[in-house]
Amino acid sequence: MRSFIRCAPWVVAVAVVVGLASCDRGAPDGGADAAPTATSSSDAQGPAVPRTPVHFDALDGVRIEGSTFGSGRVGVVLGHGSPGNQTEWWPFAETLAERGYMALAIDFRSFCPGGRAGCSGDGTTADAWQDMLGGARYLERQGVKQVVLMGSSMGGTASVVAASQPEADVAGAIALSGSSDCCGMHADKQVIEAIHVPMLLVVGRLDAGFVGSTRRWSSWAGRGAETDIVPSGEHGLDFFHLATPAIQRRVSDDVFDFLERVS
Numbered sequence: 295m296r297s298f299i300r301c302a303p304w305v306v307a308v309a310v311v312v313g314l315a316s317c318d319r320g321a322p323d324g325g326a327d328a329a330p331t332a333t334s335s336s337d338a339q340g341p342a343v344p345r346t347p348v349h350f351d352a353l354d355g356v357r358i359e360g361s362t363f364g365s366g367r368v369g370v371v372l373g374h375g376s377p378g379n380q381t382e383w384w385p386f387a388e389t390l391a392e393r394g395y396m397a398l399a400i401d402f403r404s405f406c407p408g409g410r411a412g413c414s415g416d417g418t419t420a421d422a423w424q425d426m427l428g429g430a431r432y433l434e435r436q437g438v439k440q441v442v443l444m445g446s447s448m449g450g451t452a453s454v455v456a457a458s459q460p461e462a463d464v465a466g467a468i469a470l471s472g473s474s475d476c477c478g479m480h481a482d483k484q485v486i487e488a489i490h491v492p493m494l495l496v497v498g499r500l501d502a503g504f505v506g507s508t509r510r511w512s513s514w515a516g517r518g519a520e521t522d523i524v525p526s527g528e529h530g531l532d533f534f535h536l537a538t539p540a541i542q543r544r545v546s547d548d549v550f551d552f553l554e555r556v557s
Contacts (some may be wrong), residue, residue: 299406303337303429304407308458309362309405310432313537314353316374316467322555325520326433327417327492335338335436342388343363343364343388343391343392343463345361345362345363345384345387346361346362346363346365347359347360347361347364347412348360348361348398348432349389349412349431350428350429350431350435351428352421352424352425352427352428353424353425353427353428353431353461354416354424355422356414356415356417356419356424356428357401357414358400358401358402358403358414358415358423358428358521359380359400359401359411359412359413359414359427360380360398360399360400360401360426360429360432361380361384361387361398361399361412361413362396362397362398362436363384363387363388363390363391363396363397363398363399364387364388364390364391364392364394364395364397365391365396365436365441366394366396366438367425367437367438367439367440367557368394368395368396368438368439368440368441368442368465368553368557369396369397369398369430369433369434369436369438369440369441369442370390370396370397370398370441370442370443370444371398371400371426371430371433371441371443371444371453372386372387372396372397372398372399372400372424372443372444372445372449372554373402373425373428373443373444373445373446373448373449373450373452373453374399374400374401374402374446374447374449374531375446375447375448375449375529375531376402376405376406376419376447376448376450376477377400377413377446378404378405378446378447379407379461380399380400380401380411380412380489381397381407381410381411382446383399383401383429383531384399384530385398385534385535386534389546393550395553396433396436396438398429398432398433399427400414400425400429401414402419402424402425402449402452403415403416403417403418403419403421403422403433403506403517403539404416404417404418404419406515417447418476418478419477419478420478420479422448422449422451422452422460422477423452423453423455423456423458423476423478425452426443426445426449426452426453427456427459427461427462427464430443430456430462430463431462440464440465440556441456441464441465441549441553441557442465442466442467442553442556442557443456443464443466443467443468443470444467444468444469444470444549445468445469445470445472446470446471446531447455447471447472447473447476447504447529448473448477448479449470449472449474449530449537450468450469450470450471450472450473450530451469451472451473451476451477451479451481452498453467453469453472454467454481454485454486454489454511455479455480455481455485456470457464457489457493458481458485458486458488459488460488462491462518464491465491465492465527465556465557466491466492466493466494466547466553466556467489467492467493467494467517468493468494468495468533468552468553469493469494469495469496469508469511470496470505470530470533470545471497471498471501471504471508471529471530471533472491472497472507472508472511473503473504473505473508474511477509481507481511483510483514485491485513485526486514486515487514487515488520488522489500489515489518491556492517492518492519492520492552492555492556493515493519493520494519494520494522494548494549494552495508495511495512495519495520495521495522495523496508496521496522496533496545496549497521497522497523497524497525498522498524498525498526498528498529499523499525499527500527500528500532501527504529508521508523509521509523520548520552521545522544522545522548524541524544524545525541526535526538526541528541533545534546548554
């Protein structure tokens with residue numbers, strides 16, 4: 295039986311990753327919103343949702359690499375954990391596209407995997423929330439009417455911090471295994487109480503170090519937040535890949551039910 299903690303109103307790393315200038319910068323030259331080119335997101339046989347490499351400016355002007363999937367009036371910005379990069383989100387981004395959403399998976403600043411995964415500009419992960427909001431503005435320029443921020447681990451913290459900003463103007467925020475203190479970002483009670491859009495918080499009951507943060511966010515957020523503490527130890531995107539089929543379905547249902555409600 296699904297068990298939710300419904301509260302009253304409204305990743306896996308702690309290191310700050312900086313200065314990866316030695317990476318192979320595989321991104322094209324040009325300014326924000328340069329003309330994208332559609333490619334395939336998968337080398338596997340069978341049809342794949344087209345992936346479009348893009349780049350845009352974060353809120354403070356740092357160049358961010360990403361990939362879009364699908365189209366629709368509702369868009370989802372996808373932030374990865376650390377270590378990690380945008381490719382972690384590509385399978386789920388395809389699923390979002392198949393369900394009628396436009397997905398944007400990004401490389402946070404200072405993350406430079408190179409090649410198909412792109413290479414964002416230098417910076418500190420303390421400002422990763424600005425990358426999420428830059429992604430939201432990018433989707434709006436593509437015609438998206440409502441944007442939800444969604445992140446795994448570090449990306450979950452970035453989504454929450456971004457949603458608390460006065461200029462956020464997003465429809466909701468989803469955090470999978472987020473932390474109240476991560477990578478230079480701090481999501482304390484004041485930050486949570488500044489969020490005035492719905493939140494979905496998901497964490498594994500056995501995910502030590504993260505379940506406590508989610509419980510605190512849940513108690514601070516109030517009625518506008520929905521929290522699912524699932525009976526497992528998976529972390530972030532592992533819910534979709536390593537968890538039992540029942541947990542995978544449960545978390546996927548959490549996400550798509552939430553997206554449907556806020557849009």
